[in-house]
Amino acid sequence: MADPVVSERLPGDVHWYDLPDDEAEPDETPEAPPRARRWTIGGKVRRAVRNSAAILLLLALWEALPRLGVVDRVFVPPLSENLVAWSDLLVSGRLPEHLEASLVRSLAGFGLAIVLAIPLGLLIGWYKPVADFLTPLLELFRNTSAVALLPVFTLILGIGETTKITFVLYACSWPILLNTISGVKTVEPLLIKSARSMGLGPVRLFQKVILPAAVPTIFTGVRLAGAYSILVLLFAEMVGAKAGLGYLILETQSSFRIPDMYAGIITISVLGLLFNLLLVGVERRFSTWRTS
Incomplete structure (x- = not known):
């Protein structure tokens, strides 16, 4: 019977039984x-x-x-006084009423902008004939301030809810539209060539390559539009409105209730922050395919 072969260990050889547990079992994290x-x-x-x-x-x-006494506390009250005023508005029910009115208008215009601007941006970014036809018109209106057009919206649509929602829709559409177009046009050409070499048709190419690669840029536009939906609404609510945070700020300023005015401003700031955090969470949910 032949003697068993005994392997000779050389200096520097490492075997699995020499490793500590965290290296021998890399799949199990203690x-x-x-x-x-x-x-x-x-x-x-x-x-x-x-x-x-x-x-x-x-x-x-x-x-x-x-x-x-560094600043006049009549015009800039201490933060604690503004928070007391905010609490009083909340308990009285006035703040929830104005907040609800602003949220309905803002979310309606913002949602419509997403529904309309993203498909249009994808169409313009992907099909050159459509881009050649619409680009001059887009360049004309993109350089016109939405606030400057508010009197036009008021003259055409009146001072009702339709004007405010349409105004928010118009202002929010531009960052979404332009970022969507940019996201489609700036996809890495090598990815497109590789996908085409693998036999992907136009529809599958758009679905599997173009759209996923454009998602981060599209969400950048959506986050900008989320901020615009609150900011531009304040201007619309200062014209012919009877409720809303913009109306609250203007009304309290004109009646010299300064702490109440700052309470409205604080509410807008917190609302914008929460809205942005929500959109960041949604972006991460739709961008899980990316490697960190």
Whole structure:
């Protein structure tokens, strides 16, 4: 019977049984010890504080400068007084009423802009004859301020809800439309050539390559439009409106209820921030195909 062959280990040889558990079983990630988890949580807290330091400084200055007499507290009340006014408006029901009116108008115009501008942008970006036909018209209107056209909307549509929603629709359509066109036109040409070499037809090419590659740029336009939907609405609500955050700000300013005016401004700022965070979450949901 032949002697068994014994492999001779050379210096530097590493075998699976020499490795620690985390290297021998790479697919199994052991749970972090409590101390490591505490460090992770502490790092997240420090990062959150660091990222919000500028906002915290602004709020502190807003509270301190009027009380120290650096700015006139009649025109710039301390933050605490504005928050008290905000609380009073909330309890009385006036703030929810104005907020609801603004949200309905803003979301209606914003939603219509998404439904209309994204398909049109895809069409213009993908089909050159359509782009050649519509580009001169787009260049004419893209350089015209939406706020400058508000009197035109008012003259044609009156001062009702249709004017406000249409005005938001017009203002929100441009960032979505232009970013969609740019997203389609700036797709990596190598991706298109590779897809065509694999036999993808125009429809499958658009579905599998063009549209996924354009998603990040499209969502950039959608996020810009989300901010516009709130900002331009304020102008529309200052003309012939009886409810809405824009009306609240104008009415409280004219009656010299300054803390109530700042309460409306704070509400708009928080609303815009939450809206942007929501759109960022939706963008991440639709962009999971990208590698980090």
